[in-house]
Amino acid sequence: MYTEKVMEHFQNPRNVGEIEHADGSGTVGNPVCGDIMKMTIKVEDDRIKDIKFKTFGCGAAIATSSMVTEMARGRTIAEALEITNRMVADLLGGLPPNKMHCSNLAADALHKAIEDYRSKQSGK
Ligand code: FES
Numbered sequence: 080m081y082t083e084k085v086m087e088h089f090q091n092p093r094n095v096g097e098i099e100h101a102d103g104s105g106t107v108g109n110p111v112c113g114d115i116m117k118m119t120i121k122v123e124d125d126r127i128k129d130i131k132f133k134t135f136g137c138g139a140a141i142a143t144s145s146m147v148t149e150m151a152r153g154r155t156i157a158e159a160l161e162i163t164n165r166m167v168a169d170l171l172g173g174l175p176p177n178k179m180h181c182s183n184l185a186a187d188a189l190h191k192a193i194e195d196y197r198s199k200q201s202g203k
Pocket of ligand 1: 109112113114136137138139140180181184
C-alpha cells in the first residue's frame with residue numbers, strides 16, 4: 080500500500096525537530112484528521128539554509144514532510160513556494176488515495192513558514 084520510498088522516509092525521517100530562533104515558522108492543522116504539523120526555516124541570502132519539521136501526523140505525513148524538507152533545503156524562497164503537495168506525493172512514488180490529505184500538511188506548513196518569514200522581513 081505504501082511505496083518503498085514512503086517507507087524509507089517514514090523509517091528514517093530527515094530534518095526532524097525545530098530550529099531555535101527560526102526566521103519563519105508555520106503550523107497547520109489537517110481538517111480531515113485533526114493532525115498538526117510545524118515547519119521552521121532559517122533563511123540566508125533569500126535561500127532556505129535550514130528547515131525542520133515536527134508533526135503529530137501519521138506515517139504518510141512524516142514521509143511527506145521529510146521529503147519536503149529535502150526538496151526545500153537550498154532552494155530560493157520563490158522556488159520553495161513552487162513546491163506543491165502533488166509534487167511531493169509524486170516524488171514519493173504516490174500515496175494511497177485515502178492518504179492524499181496527509182500530504183497537504185507538509186507543503187502548506189512550508190508555505191506558511193515562508194509567509195511568516197516575509198511578514199517578519201517587511202516588519203523590519
Ligand atoms: Fe492525519 Fe495522515 S492521518 S496526517
